[in-house]
Amino acid sequence: MPTKIHPALIGFTALVFIFLVGPLIIVLGAALSDTTYLTFPPQGLSLRWFQNIFEIDAFRRTILTSLQVAVISTFVALLIGIPASYAMSRYRIQLPGWLSTLFVLPVLVPELVLGFSLLKNLAFQFNAPIFLSLIIGHTILILPYVIRVISASLASFDFSIEEAAISLGSPPLKTFFTVLLPNVRSGVIAAFILAFITSVNDVSISIFLTGPGISTLPIQLLAHMEQFFDPTVASVSVLLMVLTVAVMAIVERTLGLTFLAK
């Protein structure tokens, strides 16, 4: 018999979900408005503000930069994060306990502090290119997500399967690609997609690491909002929400959305 819940609590919860979803529906409505100013409910329906995104050079450029940064830093984070997670579950005894703390540090240290420190002590001090600093910052930001998701899928991996393959003569690298990787495939896909969206949405690191010709989409959105109050920002927001829906669909297929509730 399920527990009875007071109707007042159910009503309250319904209000909370209206509060959570309502503002995003308002953004969607504002993006479809045929007016030159932001308004809701939309007056007239039009997709012209979506077209406008691609007519503004700054948006075209920053969308491209954001995608590049997200793809490159996600790949690097997977490339170094998968071996690290593997090492931490397979060779736990060899490695010191502080290593797992080290990999949580990017969550503990405020992103703003990381962004500013990379600007001050990498880009400025060593003349490192801004784009490289952005990649480093984003890779560090998403590394904890990658390690957490991959470690979770490795937790249910039976390492004796791998030993069996090796004792039957399979070389280590081949074993990795043919035995280990297929077993943690869903974890890798979910890690990729969560890391990607985290990078695309990042503000606090990127805000310090923009330079001549280099800026990311969220930073460009902030700059645009300070000057114009037209529906372009709303339509870019809707594009980002479409990306969110795609991400959720993939996470649901690979890990199940309840993974995010842990």
Add this chain to the structure above:
Amino acid sequence: MKRFAGWTLASPATLLVLLGLVAPVAATIYTTFGTPGGPFATYQAFFGSGFRRTVLLRTINVSLIVTVIALVIGFITAYVVSRAPGWLKSILIIAAVFPLLTGVVVRSFAWLIILGKNGILNSTLINLGIIGEPLQMLYTQGSVIVAMVYLFVPLMVLTLVGVLEAIPDDLIQASASLGANSWATFTQVILPLAVPGLIVGAVLVFTGSFTSYATPQLLGGEQVMMMGTLMYQQAMVTFDWVSASTIAAIMVVITIAIVMAMNAAARRLNPMTV
């Protein structure tokens, strides 16, 4: 070779975090002690300035208010979600994850449309005849708090759903059949079991609010400056990097201190570890 296999595999990630995070952040903090006028001159300057003290206190204040509101809303919501039937639970979790994965700029922007001078709330209130003139809601502490609560409630709900799901229905019914009313069941059974989750959620929300940038920037502006926006202004507008580094150091110390204190509290208050 086998003895070092673990290190070999973990070294690229370890090096990246050490060289890309630990070293630059340590260098930033280190420079705050090396200024002429003594090792603590920059901190004396920070705490000696009435404006900066106000910003720090305001940031703590706003973060505390947001944390408390998010705890209350999140706890009730998560409790109802955790007891919902399977299909409804999935829908509600999707509805909470969606805003969480949507960027902070988009979510803050939504409140710009709602709370603006010609925004939805103002025009609705005027149409209903409740107010004659639009209210100034943007660039107030209230608008920053509302937007931040909006930002963090999904995180709190998702953190707590897992914890509350783990409390078996039988336990709640046992409490009822032994004569406890629903308030007693709540305060003596459910709440104590949820404490570790509440602490984790509180830490996430407090540190997230304390170090946020986009929301106070968009909805607070110059009028409601917080630590994040002040740090950005010092670093990128007035180019006072020593001052920005000092704010960075204070943010790091407060964040880590809170995480450590809450971890200790969680260990002590967890009824399962006694």
